[in-house]
Structures are given as C-alpha cells and as structure tokens.
C-alpha cells in the first residue's frame with residue numbers, strides 16, 4: 001500500500017493568501033527552511049492503479065496535476081481517472097471543497113459519515129457532481145473496501161473534535177452542536193499484510209478510545225495544526241485558541257507529543273499543519289523539539305509505503 005501526502009497544510013494552506021504572519025511572509029520571500037504546502041489530503045492505493053483520495057481539499061486540482069499517478073488513464077476513453085473513491089474525515093471546507101473540482105461526469109464514490117453526507121446534501125452546490133457520483137455512508141468501527149480499490153480496507157472511528165465552522169450552532173452550548181461522526185479518523189489497511197496506517201487530520205483531544213485505535217499502526221499521520229494552543233492569538237492572527245477550533249496542540253502537558261509518547265506505533269507524522277506553526281521552519285527550536293520526540297513533519301509529495 002502506498003500513501004501519498006497530496007497536501008500537508010491546514011485550512012488556508014501555506015502561505016495563506018491573506019496572511020502576513022512570519023512563516024507566510026518568509027516563505028513568500030523564499031527564506032530557507034520553509035516549503036509551501038497545500039491543504040491536507042491523501043491519495044492511497046494498494047496496486048498503484050486505482051486510487052482513493054482521503055479528503056478533497058480546495059487545492060485538489062493542483063494536487064492531482066502534481067501527481068502523475070493520478071493522471072487520466074490512456075486507454076482510449078475520452079474521460080478516465082484512476083480515482084475511484086473519496087473518503088471524507090469531516091465536512092470542513094478544507095476537506096470537502098475539492099469535490100467541486102471533481103465534477104465533469106466522472107463516476108466515483110464518496111464515502112463519509114452520515115453527518116457529513118447530510119452537510120453535503122444541504123449544500124445544493126454539490127449537486128453539480130450529478131448522479132454518477134455515489135454518496136455512501138461509512139459504517140463506524142467496521143472495515144469496508146472503498147469502491148474500486150481492491151486490496152484496501154478502511155475502518156472509521158469517531159475522534160474528539162468540532163463540527164465544521166459553517167455548521168456551528170452558538171445556541172447549542174459548549175459543543176456548538178457537535179455530534180458523534182462530525183470528525184472521524186481512519187485506519188487505512190493494506191489488505192495483503194493487514195498492516196495499517198491511521199489518518200487523523202483533526203483531533204481536539206487524545207482519549208483512551210483514540211489511543212486504542214492508533215495502537216499497532218505502522219504509521220500515524222496526525223493533526224499538527226498548532227504548536228501552541230494560543231499561537232494564533234499570540235501572533236495577532238485570530239481570537240481563537242486551538243481548543244476552540246477543535247485542534248489539539250503539539251506541545252504542552254496535554255499536547256499530542258506528550259499524549260502519544262507511549263504509543264506503540266511506527267512512523268509518527270504531523271500533517272494538517274497550520275501556516276502559523278513554528279515547527280514548519282526547519283532548524284527552529286520547535287521543529288527540533290518535535291523531531292527529537294520522534295515525529296516527522298509531512299510535506300506535499302511525501303510517500304509512506306506499508307507492506
């Protein structure tokens with residue numbers, strides 16, 4: 001099984017179009033140690049021929065163009081794509097907007113939690129996909145094969161998180177209307193060996209249930225949005241903490257590095273990294289701290305091979 005990181009940034013990408021934070025300003029100027037990143041998504045294949053996407057970022061068109069494996073097949077058909085399925089981990093704009101780039105009468109299947117499917121159904125703009133795109137509910141805690149992807153298994157599990165920003169209900173109390181299934185993580189399983197990777201691009205907290213899901217993974221690709229919970233406030237970018245946005249931070253006593261320190265897992269990779277995160281900068285103390293703890297920072301085009 002091959003996992004290609006199509007995009008490794010959080011919503012907004014890196015640099016973000018309107019952002020003058022230190023990272024965004026420096027990457028625009030070509031300062032060393034910083035590499036641009038598109039918004040998070042994966043392509044996964046067991047055989048290198050048919051591919052599943054995990055999330056459809058607003059940068060999907062550019063990501064497909066940068067990935068020769070996702071080029072149309074040259075078998076004489078006028079319209080052909082090796083992408084047969086898209087699995088969604090939430091209804092966040094940075095995870096679903098790319099579906100709009102997949103219009104053009106190409107049959108494929110969207111697999112998502114019923115909560116996310118209802119959010120898509122409520123936005124008539126996704127009707128542009130037409131009847132050739134099937135929308136299939138994901139069973140939770142049960143392995144299924146994504147359409148057209150023989151040799152791959154997916155198992156979804158609920159993750160502590162927050163409903164998509166545009167669906168927040170301020171009147172619904174501290175949870176803002178969040179319900180089970182609004183944010184899921186995925187076990188992506190190589191059917192031949194049974195070995196698996198876990199993909200959790202959004203996570204508000206690590207609890208015992210999540211630790212059990214991640215245990216034994218050959219690779220964990222995890223929410224690396226922020227380094228510090230208050231970093232966006234400290235940089236004058238936003239009034240929101242990571243907690244308010246539904247994202248655990250890397251550092252701190254209740255951060256992800258500490259929470260996952262004892263986990264039995266292979267590669268540990270942060271992805272969905274926000275442009276404000278100082279760990280994006282190679283050689284920074286924050287990057288060195290994360291790497292010393294055994295973590296990698298994903299970059300666009302990164303490959304994780306599991307056999």
Ligand SMILES: [Zn+2]
Nearest residue numbers: 010011092094
């Ligand atoms: Zn996101």
Ligand SMILES: [Zn+2]
Nearest residue numbers: 019021024275
């Ligand atoms: Zn920025």
